[in-house]
Amino acid sequence: MNKVYDNKAWWLILPMLVLVAFSAIIPLMTVVNYSVQDVFDANTRFFTGTEWFAQMLNDPTLQAALLRQFAFSMTVLAIEVPLGIGIALIMPKKGWQASVVLILVTLPLLIPWNVVGSIWQIFTRGDIGLMGWGLRELGYGYNITRSTVDAWGTIILMDVWHWTPLIALLCYSGLRSIPEAYYQAARIDRASKWSVFRYIQLPKLTNVLVIGVLLRFMHSFMIYAEPFVLTGGGPGSSTTFLSQSLTTMAIGQQDLGPSAAFSLIYFLIILLVSWVFYTAIMNMQKEKQEEGI
Amino acid sequence: MTDSMPHTPTAVRQRAAAADASRRRKSRSAPLRWRPKMLMGLYLLFVLLPIYWLLNMSFQSNTEILGGLTLWPKDFTFEHYGKIFTTSTWYMGYLNSIAYVVMNMFISILVALPAAYAFSRYKFIGDKHLFFWLLTNLMAPPAVFLLPYFQLYYTVGLFDTHIAVALAHCLFNIPLAIWILEGFMSGVPKEIDETAFIDGYSFPKFFIKIFIPMISSGIGVTLFFLFMFSWVELLLASTLTSTGAQPIASVMTSTSTASGIDWGTLAAAGVLTILPGILVVYFVRNHIAKGFALGRT
Amino acid sequence: MEWMVWTVPTTIFFSTIAAMLAGMTMWEVVSPTVERKGFLPISTTRGDRLFIGLLSAGYIHLLVVGFTPLSIWLALGASVLWLLILMRWG
Known part of the structure; x- marks a missing residue:
C-alpha cells in the first residue's frame, strides 16, 4: 500500500505513546538510575559508577544462567519449529473437525503460565502423576528433583507442549492463504509431496515463521513461571534461567543496584536480537512488495 | 466446458493428468491416507493428557489422590470446586x-x-x-x-x-x-x-x-x-x-x-x-x- | 521524582539522548533522509545508523567495563568515533 506522508498522524499515535511511555520509559530510566548507585532508600544512596556492571558481567552464576538460557532457547526452537510445521500440515482444513482441532490445539496457549507449571508438576510427580508414575513402572528412575537430565527433559517437554501450538497456528494460517489453484497445478505436474512442500508451502510459510521464531525466541528468553513452579530452578541451579536469577536478586534479596545493572545487560541482548529479526522481517516485506508489483 | 471433448494438445494432456491424479488418489493405500489422522490423534493425545490428569485430580478427594494412582475418579466429588466457590x-x-x-x-x-x-x-x-x-x-x-x-x-x-x-x-x-x-x-x-x-x-x-x-x-x-x-x-x-x-x-x-x-x-x-x-x-x-x-x- | 533516584551522570545521559532525538527530528524536517547503502550490509536511513551506533556503543561500553581494566572514557571516545564513522559512511 502506498502510504501518504503526513506528520499529523502523530496525533493518532499520541494517546498510545503517553500510556506506553508511562509503563516503559519512566521505569527504564529508573533502572538506569539504580544501576549506577547503591540504593538503600531514596535519601541514602551512593554513586558507584560502573562497578555493578563489572561485577555482574563477571559473575559466574549469571554467566552460567545466560549460557543455560541460550541452550534452552535454541533447543526449544529446534524442536518446536519443525514440529509446529508438521502439525500445521496435518491439521484438518474443513468441517467440524477443523474447528475442534483448532480449539484443542490452542488450549495450552490459554492456560496461565504458572498453571502450566502446576499441571506438569502434578503430571510428572512420581507418586501421583501419570507420567512420573508411568516412567517408574517402566523401570526408569525418573526424578526431577534429583536428576538434572530429568529436570531439563521435563522442562523442554513442557515448553514443547505449551508453545508448539503457536508455531502450528501461525503455519496453519500461512497454509490456508495458499490458493487451491496452486495445488491443482502441482497435481497436474505430478509433483511429489516433498516438492509441493518445498516449492509451494514453505515459501508461503517463511513470513509467518520469522514472526513465530521471533516470538518463540523472546518468550523462551523470558521464561519464568513454568520452571519456577515445576522445579524451582533445581536441582541445584541447573534449571535456573535468566528471569528467575533476576527476580530472585531483585525481589528476594532487594539488591537494587546489581539487579538493575543485570536488567540492562539482559535488555541490551534482547534489543540486539529483536533488531536483527525486525530488520529481517522488514526486508522480507519490502522484497515481497517489489515482487508483487 | 468440462464434459466437452478437449481440442488442444495442452487440454488433452491436462485432462489425462487430472484423471491420472484422481486414480492415484483413489488407489492410494488405506494406511497412507490414515497416517495424518493418526499422527494428529497422537499429538492431540499429548496435548490433552496433562489436562485430563488435572481434571481427573480435581474430582478426586485428597485421600484418593494420595492413596494411590487411579486413572479416573473412583469416588467422584465436587468438594474442591465447592471450596473455591465458597472461600x-x-x-x-x-x-x-x-x-x-x-x-x-x-x-x-x-x-x-x-x-x-x-x-x-x-x-x-x-x-x-x-x-x-x-x-x-x-x-x-x-x-x-x-x-x-x-x-x-x-x-x-x-x-x-x-x-x-x-x-x-x-x-x-x-x-x-x-x-x-x-x-x-x-x-x-x-x-x-x-x-x-x-x-x-x-x-x-x-x-x-x-x-x-x-x-x-x-x-x-x-x-x-x-x-x-x-x-x-x-x-x-x-x-x-x-x-x-x-x-x-x-x-x-x-x-x-x-x-x-x-x-x-x-x-x-x-x-x-x-x-x-x-x-x-x-x-x-x-x-x-x-x-x-x-x-x- | 524523588523515587527515581536521579544522579548527575544519568541526567546528562538521558538529556543527550533526548537532544539527539530532537536534533534528528529537526534535521529530518529541514532535509529529509534518503535511504542509502554504505559499508553496512543493509541499506539504512540516518535514524537507522544512529540506532545501530547507539546499540553498538552500549556493547562497547559493556565490553570495556566488564572485561578490561581500561577507563570508561576510552569506551566513550571510541563509541563517539564509531558513531561518527557510521553516520558518515555507514
Missing part, C-alpha cells in the same frame, strides 16, 4: 483477574485502534523507529521492569489496585494490539477511506461508522490476544498486588507453598483458569488462524 480468597482471585484483564483489554484497544490506523495509512517522521520501539516493549522481559514498577505504582498510590496491573500489562499488550490491527487494517483498500472523505464524512465519523465495522473480525481476534496475554501473565500481576487485587495465579502459588499441598483444590483452581480461555477462543475460532499471523497472510 473468598479463591473466588476473589478470579474476579480480580477478570477485572484487570477486562480493564486492560478496554484501554489497549482504545488507544491501539487510532495508532494502528496511523501506522497502516501514513508515513511520518520516525514511524519505523517508533514501531520498532513498540516491538521491543513486547519483547522486554517483565522481570526487567519489576522493581521500578513496584516503586512507580507505590508512589502514585496505585499499588494493589486492578488498574495498576491493567496499566502494567499495557506495556506488552498495546504493542501487540497495534501489530495485529495494523496487519488487518492494511488489508482494507485505501479507496474506502478516500470515498468516505469525498462523501463528506469527518474522520471520527468515518472511523466509527465505516472503518471499525469493516475490521470487526480483526478487532475480535485482537481482543482475544489481549485477553490471552493478560490472563496468562503472572510476574507483574503478583508483584503489583498484595491482598486487595490479588490475581488467581498468585493465590494458587501462595497456597501451594503452605504446609502439605492441597492437590485437589490446586487442580480444581487450575481447571477453572482454563475455562475462560476456552470460552473466548470459541467465539473467534474462525478468525484465529489469521490473527496468529498478525493479519498478515
